[in-house]
Amino acid sequence: MKNNYKTVILxxxxxNVIEAVKEIQNxxxxxxxxxxIVKNSYKxxxxxxxxxxxxxxxxxxxxxxxxxIICPQNTKLHYDNIQYIIWFVKNKEKMYFNKDAIREKHIWxxxxxxxxxxxxxxxxxxxxxxxxxxLDDGKGKITKHILLNNNEIYNRILSSTIETKxxxxxxxxxxxxxxxxxxxxxxxxxxFLENTETEDIKNLSNKNxxxxxxxxxxxxxxxxxxxKAKVFFGTSENMEKVQNNxxxxxxxxxxxxxLKDYFKENQIGKEDYETYSKRMYQVWQECFNKLKDNGSMxxxxxxxxxxNKPIYLPKLFIEQCKxxxxxxxxxLIWHKSSxxxxxxxxIVDRHEYVLIFTKGKQDELKSFKCDEFSDYKNDELNGGLxxxxxxxAGSVGKKxxxxxxxxxxxxxxxxxxxxxxxxxxxxxxxxxxxxxxAALNNTRNFVGYEFNEGFRELMISRxxxxxxxxxxxxxxxLNLEKSK
Numbered sequence: 314m315k316n317n318y319k320t321v322i323l324x325x326x327x328x329n330v331i332e333a334v335k336e337i338q339n340x341x342x343x344x345x346x347x348x349x350i351v352k353n354s355y356k357x358x359x360x361x362x363x364x365x366x367x368x369x370x371x372x373x374x375x376x377x378x379x380x381x382i383i384c385p386q387n388t389k390l391h392y393d394n395i396q397y398i399i400w401f402v403k404n405k406e407k408m409y410f411n412k413d414a415i416r417e418k419h420i421w422x423x424x425x426x427x428x429x430x431x432x433x434x435x436x437x438x439x440x441x442x443x444x445x446x447x448l449d450d451g452k453g454k455i456t457k458h459i460l461l462n463n464n465e466i467y468n469r470i471l472s473s474t475i476e477t478k479x480x481x482x483x484x485x486x487x488x489x490x491x492x493x494x495x496x497x498x499x500x501x502x503x504x505f506l507e508n509t510e511t512e513d514i515k516n517l518s519n520k521n522x523x524x525x526x527x528x529x530x531x532x533x534x535x536x537x538x539x540x541k542a543k544v545f546f547g548t549s550e551n552m553e554k555v556q557n558n559x560x561x562x563x564x565x566x567x568x569x570x571x572l573k574d575y576f577k578e579n580q581i582g583k584e585d586y587e588t589y590s591k592r593m594y595q596v597w598q599e600c601f602n603k604l605k606d607n608g609s610m611x612x613x614x615x616x617x618x619x620x621n622k623p624i625y626l627p628k629l630f631i632e633q634c635k636x637x638x639x640x641x642x643x644x645l646i647w648h649k650s651s652x653x654x655x656x657x658x659x660i661v662d663r664h665e666y667v668l669i670f671t672k673g674k675q676d677e678l679k680s681f682k683c684d685e686f687s688d689y690k691n692d693e694l695n696g697g698l699x700x701x702x703x704x705x706a707g708s709v710g711k712k713x714x715x716x717x718x719x720x721x722x723x724x725x726x727x728x729x730x731x732x733x734x735x736x737x738x739x740x741x742x743x744x745x746x747x748x749x750x751a752a753l754n755n756t757r758n759f760v761g762y763e764f765n766e767g768f769r770e771l772m773i774s775r776x777x778x779x780x781x782x783x784x785x786x787x788x789x790x791l792n793l794e795k796s797k
Contacts, residue, residue, distance in 0.1 A: 316340040316502070319409070319480035320471055324350035324463075325487045326508045327362040331370050333485050333506070338374060340483070344409045346474045347376060349399040350384075350466070353644060360641045364397045365628035368616070376401040378623040379408075381616070383646055383664050384444045384461055387693040394697030395646055398444075398466070405621065410658050414472040415440045420449045441652050441663040443699075444469065445689070458689040464494055471496045540735070540787070542749050542759035544772070547793030548581070549741030549762035550595045552603060554793070560603045560760070561736035563610040564727050564748050566719050567593065569617055570624060580764055586624075594633045596741055601637050603739060606673035609731045610639065613647065613719060615665045627666050639670040646699040647723060648688075667727075686726060700726065718744065721779065724751035732757055746772035750779045753787060766792055 318340050323330045330349045341347055349371070354362045364381065372378055382398035402408040416437030444466070448457040461469070463486075471482065475496065482501045484491060487508035494501070545554055568582035570589045581592050600610055617624045627644075635641055645667035652661035688701035704720045724747055728738060734756045740748040743761035745768060752759035769790060776783050 316483070317342045317481060318483045318502075319345045319476070320474045321345065321347045321483045322350065322467065322470060323348070323485045324491075325485060325506055327351050327354055327364070327366055329487075329506055329508065330367060334367075334371060334374070334376075337483060337485075338376065341403045343404045343407045344476075345403050346379075346408060346410070346470075347371070347401040347403075348470050349397075349401070351397055351399065352395065353393060355393070358640075358642070360643065363631065363641075363644065364399060365625055365631065367399050368623065368625055369628055371399075371401050372623060372625075376403065377405045377621070378616075378618070379405075379658075380442050380660055380662075382442045382444055382660070383648070383699065384466060385694055385697060385699050387460060388695065388697040389693065392697055393643060394694070395644070395699060398470070405658070408658060409474060409476050411473050411476070412440060412657060412660070413437075415469050415660075417446060420447070420453050420455065439652075439655075439661050441661040443646075443648050443663045445648075445694070455690060458691040458694055460691065460693060463488065463491060467491075467494055467496065471499075475499060540753055540756055540758050542753055542761070542788045544743060544746075544749070544761045544763060544769075544788060544790050545793050546763055546766040546769070546791065548764055549599060550581075550592055552599045552739075552741065552762060554791075555603045555739065555760050557602045558605055559737055560739045561605055561608045562728065562732045562738045562757075563600050563604060563608070563741070564613075564724055564738065565611075565740045565742045566613040566744070567596070567630075567742050569614075569626065571619065590629060590633075593630070594637075597630070597634050597639075598637055600739070600741060601634075601639060601672065604672045608672055609642070610634070610670045610672075611645070611727050611731070612668040612670075613665060613723075614668065615662075627668060630668060634668075634670050639672060640674070641668070642671055643669040643698060645669060647719075648699050648701040650701060650703050667723075685729075719747060721747050721751050724748050725755060728752060728755045728757060743772075744768065746775050749788065750775060753780050 319342055321337055321341055323333045325333065330351055334347070334349070349367050351364060351367060353360050353364060368378060379400040379402055382400065384396045384398055386394045386396050388394045413436050417440065418437050419433065444461055446459040446461070447455045448459065449455050467484070475482065478498045480499060482496065482499050484494070484501060485504045485506055487506060489505050492503040492505065568580065570582055570586055582589060584592070604610060612630055614626050614630060617626060631641055647665045647667055649663050649665070652663040655661055686700060687695045689695055700723070702720050702722050704718070728751055732738060735758065737758045737760060738748065738752040740761045743749065743763040749759050749761055776788060780787070
């Protein structure tokens with residue numbers, strides 16, 4: 314007889330969760346939700362299975378992707394302290410979701426909303442997809458960030474998806490003690506399945522304890538020296554102007570497929586998906602060629618939902634880069650306190666992914682344990698793969714044409730972790746020039762490619778304001794189309 318579960322929670326290794334989905338998918342009710350709670354698994358310092366494997370599998374069998382919730386753990390357990398809660402439903406039209414049940418109280422409405430009553434909900438904040446509750450002093454100042462335990466995570470999930478006491482719940486976990494968990498008087502079917510992939514995590518954790526201290530340069534104390542930057546206006550599908558094996562760091566935020574218009578014909582992202590994929594593969598191949606053997610590449614990208622269907626660009630890029638020869642080292646979470654509002658059947662988007670790759674085995678990325686990056690008022694949370702950095706909303710300035718800019722501080726940190734003074738930083742999708750600004754301010758040299766030469770004036774205006782003691786001869790602009 315077929316079961317009719319309103320909520321299914323699968324907490325285990327990625328491989329075990331996928332196997333469990335195969336068995337339980339037909340037992341989820343039409344109004345029901347599936348939550349896959351997983352962590353990336355490692356082998357030999359590289360990611361072996363990642364969260365996008367779960368997303369892709371569940372989508373392929375007909376489940377509807379809703380969101381991915383970030384729920385960090387104690388960094389003493391492992392520097393990759395991110396636990397992911399991947400949320401699917403059987404039928405989006407019929408799904409049950411009570412957003413009010415998981416709202417958190419406002420810090421202080423006059424501070425948080427600037428007395429804009431229309432944006433204030435007395436029931437609490439619109440819940441987001443980063444679950445780090447806070448305590449505050451009652452006057453708009455956060456005093457502590459809180460890590461949730463298993464029971465608290467289950468309570469959040471069930472309080473928002475269970476409507477009546479007669480709704481059935483299924484929980485699969487690698488912890489036997491979870492079988493004692495109760496939610497009101499609901500019937501919970503519990504299944505224990507040992508996590509068979511913990512050994513690699515433990516080995517990597519112990520190995521990285523030996524390399525927890527990374528030397529951080531304080532850019533404010535650096536004596537200003539002249540470092541050079543070049544900006545090529547042309548496609549990064551061919552970066553012949555950059556010598557092979559010379560770049561220490563590649564950091565970029567590539568264009569999404571069929572999303573933003575960067576105002577020039579033949580731009581990457583406005584063609585059909587197959588062509589977009591082929592063009593991006595060529596860019597990553599060029600990046601691999603330019604990178605030093607001990608260099609790294611960091612790609613800021615997110616899952617995009619188009620016409621209710623997810624487009625897993627992170628998965629596409631991971632597969633492409635691994636095929637080319639890159640080593641997939643980790644996923645950094647960029648936590649944005651300001652999020653994008655959403656509808657009644659979803660939660661606010663407050664994070665993006667940064668995919669981390671290296672070229673050779675002798676890379677210099679030993680650990681991301683960095684006490685310098687203390688974004689949270691909780692020592693157990695700092696030093697892992699989640700950084701809380703806010704970004705400016707929209708474009709820079711009312712008269713500019715660049716539709717998306719990420720924060721300079723995000724790039725500052727990546728540069729400090731992965732390069733040394735005088736190294737070369739490359740951005741194949743330069744946009745408004747954020748990575749160039751960060752490179753010069755951190756005493757690195759820079760090469761950037763930008764397809765739209767119309768961004769030049771925006772870049773210059775930013776350089777004058779944001780590069781320390783900026784001199785015009787520090788940045789050389791070259792138009793590849795005109796030089797042919």
